[in-house]
Amino acid sequence: MSDFLEEIDKYLDGAMSSEEKRTFEEKANLDATLAEELKLQRDMRSIYKDEEWIEGDKSILKGEEAKELGDFLKSKEAASIKETIKEVIDENRSNSGGRKFYFVGVAAAIAILLSIFIFSESKYDKLYAHYVELDNIPSLITRGEQENELVKKAQLFFEDQKYEEAIQSFSTYQSTNVKSIDPLTYIYTGVSYLEIRDFENALDQFELLEKSNTLHSKKANWYRVLVYLKQGDKEKLRETLKNISSDKNNYNFQKAKELIKKI
Template sequence: MSDFLTEIDKYLDDTMSSEEKKAFEDRLRTDSFLAEELKLQKDIRLIYEDKEWIQGNKSVLRSKHAKELNSFLKSEEAFSLQKTIKEVILEQQDTNSRNRTFYFVGIAAVLVVLIVISFFINSENKYDQLYSQYIQLDSLPSLVTRGEQDTQLIIKGQMYFEDQKYEEAIRAFSEYRNSITSKSIEPSVYVYTGISYIELRDFENALKQFELLSKSNTLHSKKANWYRAMVYLKQNNDKELRNTLQLILSNVENYNFQEALELVNKIDK
């Protein structure tokens, strides 16, 4: 390795004597090349040293994703990646070619970013997969057997819903609700409308539908917390998801108690 790179390593590792450190820092004030190389080596270390990743605002480490990422960075997979990056960088340092060093630093940085992005995508996919598993669309009550005057609007809404035309379904169900008194509204319409909003990622309006369901004064009102949990699951809102699941688990008689218990166990894995 070139002498100046050896010096930089010793400086960053704090293994210089006080005299060597003073002389090195004096050179930094007048040698722009050495100063730039020192900055470059600091950036390189940011790529493969775990301890540097957590400097700055420590509050970000309190989030669930940050804790998961920190755990990943300590894993064998991350360690192997960092070791490979370090070996490539050190090999290129021996060539004493700054351009080649910059090139491989760029590659290393891209690799790290891709790994981190992949980690978060996989984490989010976990919640999406659980949502698909637990939304239980197959168990939704059919609305097409109703014999009321407004049944055509309900049938239209359900057909749109099953065709995944969620905006049209919402409009049909809204027209249905506006055509009759609130006391006679079929409560399952709130479920269909709420899920339609979830699929459109309009979580605020989805929650409003399930709030109406909870106030419907029917047996279906007991399902409201479960569907609220589905909103938070799709939203990847871990805090509210856990809070809502705990409400369901507070009483074994609550709707989908067993499913809520299973879901808690799966999101904890």
């Protein structure tokens, strides 16, 4: 098996000469065990590559679904899942000796479950889409006034759904205007992180929003609700909604009461 793996790695890495490649392919055609192991290793490699996670006709991946897939595959969540798969594979590989690998079913199942997760519009996905209201975030650009060019640029990136560029611009603005940060930038930056599924950094931004001690700081819990909706974290979602709906003076009190009945 170890010889197989060395040959397979060399073949898949494109490190074989034309003659070596031809000989290897002939051997794989005659040896069922080698052919099976070659397929396994090719499948495992495809799991690591974003563009190959979903097999078949990629022309069906259009519009919002394609965007969601792209955002997910760039996220820390996807990176963590893929790293876990890799660790399982490496562990089984090192402990298997000459025995046949049996973990392919587990990895394939994970890939299938991820596909279902990404392309199934769950109840939480629908609720998030309904409540996020990206167009209703107050503008940072005021007519007739001189704007911070970096903030203006960042908002335009946000409106064009170029969230990574928006994050970079807003982060630069925040780091260079520590004493006079517009709290709305925490909302824009947090939602940008949320749209690329970087939940940890999104929550950090909403924490900064809450600590800003401005009128906008009262919106922090609502934006946390959006994070938990996107994550599908029912426990934290319910807890935060209860907090908001406990006081009619809280931001989006009515929406919180409405939403808690839907989850």
